[in-house]
Amino acid sequence: MRAPRVLVVDDHGAIREALRIMLDSHGLAVVGEAADGDTAVRNAAALRPDVVLMDLRMPGTDGVAATREIRRLRLAEVLALTSFDEDELVFGAIRAGAAGFLLKTVDAVTLVAAVRRVAAGEGVLDPGVTRRALAALAAAPPSDEVRGDGLPEASDRAMPGAVLTVREQEVLAGMTRGASNAELAAQLGITVTTVKTHVSNVLAKLGARSRGHAVAIARGLDASP
Structure with a gap:
């Protein structure tokens, strides 16, 4: 490798x-x-x-x-x-x-x-x-404001009406624990490729730019239906 x-x-x-x-x-x-x-x-x-x-x-x-x-x-x-x-x-x-x-x-x-x-x-x-930093995010005001760099907040970029599936919620929970893709695959009984797909879906639905951003959003966001 x-x-x-x-x-x-x-x-x-x-x-x-x-x-x-x-x-x-x-x-x-x-x-x-x-x-x-x-x-x-x-x-x-x-x-x-x-x-x-x-x-x-x-x-x-x-x-x-x-x-x-x-x-x-x-x-x-x-x-x-x-x-x-x-x-x-x-x-x-x-x-x-x-x-x-x-x-x-x-x-x-x-x-x-x-x-x-x-x-x-x-x-x-x-x-x-x-x-x-996560505590600061959780205490931040609702993201109907505009960021200092002129871009909308994460929730404004999220897919309208998107809801995380049960599996995506499980993947997000693992991400907040710091689990790797391989660890998530073993824990959930799925392939690493499938985990990567779920991670991509989570990021898209939350409007997150990275795994770290998704975790930060999750600390102040109820991902359940």
Whole structure:
């Protein structure tokens, strides 16, 4: 199996080097680096990595804006790295389409496993990163407002009148627990391909841009008929 190709984005050269060493030493292919959001988007377009490992706080174009553009252009999946004091950025990155979030203190084994999962189309949600962001989402006002970037809220993009089936509710529940596609397949007695289909349907019905966004929406949304 081909090793996932990774673009490392951080405005600190020492951090980029440390991440490169961690990934290279565990068999992943670091195909490039970027020190700001604009360069990240350009390099993602030129190098077409499987995963962009994205710092969220950078001068100029930050990681949230870069994530939004990378996902809009479908250039790669994005795995965000964040610190404890960046809840607002995490919240924005969820809506921008990031597939996962890890703390910058993550160990090499966890980081490598997360990159592989995101490259495989799964999500990675570090409880320490997402707990406060999900609480903020649940406390947010009804989404009949317009987001700061001019796009409608997730529920405005959801399929009109769409209701999750029982199986889709089971898949969504597993997603909120952080279960992988393979784990969901084993738990539900279905194939991984079928799980992926259900995940796609859940995202479409919720108007979510990523698994993480779907989980965030689910915390404040009753998915039952």
